[in-house]
Amino acid sequence: MAGQVRAMIDQIVEQRSKGNSVLATTTLTKLILKGLDPARFDANSPDDPIVIARIREVAAELNVTL
Amino acid sequence: MAIKVAHLTNGTVNAGAELAAQLGTPAVVVYFASPKHDPQALAKSVAAAFPASTTLGCTSSGELVSGSMTKGAIVAMGFDADVVSRAEVELIPDIKASVDGINRTFAAWESRIGTKMIDLDPERWIGLVLVDGLSGAEERVMDRIGDLTNVNFIGGSAGDDVAFKETFVAAAGRTQSNAAVLALFECPNGFDVIKTQSFHASRHFLVPTKVDKAAREVIEFNGRPAVAAYAEALGVKPDDLAGQFMAHPLGLMIGGEPFVRSPQQVIGDKVRFYCGVDEGMKLAVLDSTGIVEDTTSALGSALKRNPGARGLLNFNCILRTLELEATGQTDEYGKVFDAVPTVGFSTYGEEYIGHINQTATMVLFR
Structure with missing residues (x-):
């Protein structure tokens, strides 16, 4: 399976920014500073369980429900 | 005037009163001071001189005040209520051990303001953050703030005149090391944030x-x-x-x-x-690249976007200051800020979404 990582990152950005493009950029910056660079993942990225676990941690920190 | 700046070259036991003579009775006072002025005594003096104001500040490694860079001074900015209509401030102790105090502070603010921090309008509210510059805790402080709110918190790490021994932050008359001060301002006219690095x-x-x-x-x-x-x-x-x-x-x-x-x-x-x-x-x-040229360009663009801007808080990295001193450009850099009332200091790190270096982070108030 592939693409789950990117989908989860997009969900985090969507929920935190609510469509506001400035907040979307800020949220992407926060993810990068947390060590999750969205640019490294796309629809073909493998569903790496270690990365998925880290995204769940970050989502919880940001109070986002996935 | 809605924003005033004050500057004392020789601090005295009456520093607070001398600042009040220059600032009047603002809603908020933000100050930066060389540690040669006893931080504890200064914080108490400022709080006593501005009993109806929200006060916060920290120690510095050089200061900035409209049009010039200084050393060994006390600089302050006073905000009237038409610029900052509501202000909250809290000193968070023992940040080396834990930054959970940020959660408690935000919960208290939410209760008083009546809105969750995550729901505050980031175009109307701005945060300031001053951190013990030797705590090594800035990344955790900024990460936690960013988790809990979309409001931008801008600021810097306190200095100690390049001694690298002990720095202090202060709020409402309390002064501590190993601490952070967070402030939250509601700005009905808005503001702009500048981040520039050369x-x-x-x-x-x-x-x-x-x-x-x-x-x-x-x-x-x-x-x-x-x-x-x-x-x-x-x-x-x-x-x-x-x-x-x-x-x-x-x-x-x-x-x-x-x-x-x-x-x-x-x-x-x-x-x-x-x-x-x-x-x-x-x-x-x-x-x-060139610090003076790049900063002139960044501030010039911001002033064009914000005609009539009323004041600027500037958190300027000590490494930039040291380079400006080495190249004999401190006067030139100070003059970049001739156009707008400015107060700032040379920091041990700058805060903008995260913790960064060799940068100037600024808030331009409308």
């Missing part, structure tokens, strides 16, 4: 592959000893690497802009930084 990315990149995160040290870049890999990227001998740090720090590139990570020193084969670096973080080797 670097561009070279074609060389380094990826930390082994780090000691707590010590802010990189042990390996690209799978090789950190010093050797960094020196090779710059085309210098390892023994000459430290001499290149000021002009060639590293940058995490986000949206084409560097979030600067400045190397502090070589320790054997390792490189220690002034802020955190994570394994796998792709970092560009940066080349320096």
Whole structure:
């Protein structure tokens, strides 16, 4: 399976920014500073369980429900 | 005037009263002071002189006040209620151990304001953050703030006149080391945030592959000893690497802009930084450009976007200040801020979404 990582990152950005493009950029910056660079993942990225676990941690920190 | 600045070259036991003579009775007072002025006594003096105001400040390593850079001074900015209509401030102690105090502070503010921090309008509310500059806790402070709110918190790490022994932050008359001060301002006329650094990315990149995160040290870049890999990227001998740090720090590139990570020193084969670096973080080797020219351009653009702007808070990295001193440009840099009432200080790190170096972060109030 592939693409789950990117989908989860997009969900985090969507929920935190609510469509506001400035907040979307800020949220992407926060993810990068947390060590999750969205640019490294796309629809073909493998569903790496270690990365998925880290995204769940970050989502919880940001109070986002996935 | 809605924003006033004050400047004392010789602090006295009556510093608060002398600042009040210049600022009147503002809603909020933000001050920065050389540690040669007893931080505890100054905080009490300021709080006593402004009994109806929200007060916060920290120690500095040089100050900025409209049109000039100073040393050993006390500078302050007073905000009237038409600029800052509501202000909250809290001193959060013992940040080396835990930053959970941020959660408690935000919960208290939410209760008083009646809105969750995550729901505050980031175009109407701005946060300030002042952190003990020797705590090493800035990354955790900024990370926690960013988790809990979309409001931008801008600020800097307190200094101590380049002694690197002890720095202090203060709020409402309380002063502490190992602490952070958070303030939240409601600004009905809005504000603008400026982040400027004088670097561009070279074609060389380094990826930390082994780090000691707590010590802010990189042990390996690209799978090789950190010093050797960094020196090779710059085309210098390892023994000459430290001499290149000021002009060639590293940058995490986000949206084409560097979030600067400045190397502090070589320790054997390792490189220690002034802020955190994570394994796998792709970092560009940066080349320096002109601080005065770049800052003039950044502020000029902001003033065009915000005609009639009423005041500027400036958090300017000590490494920028040291470079300006080395190149004899401090007068020229100070004059960049002639056009708008300005107060600032030379920091041990700057805060903007995260913790960064060799940058000036500023808030321009409308």
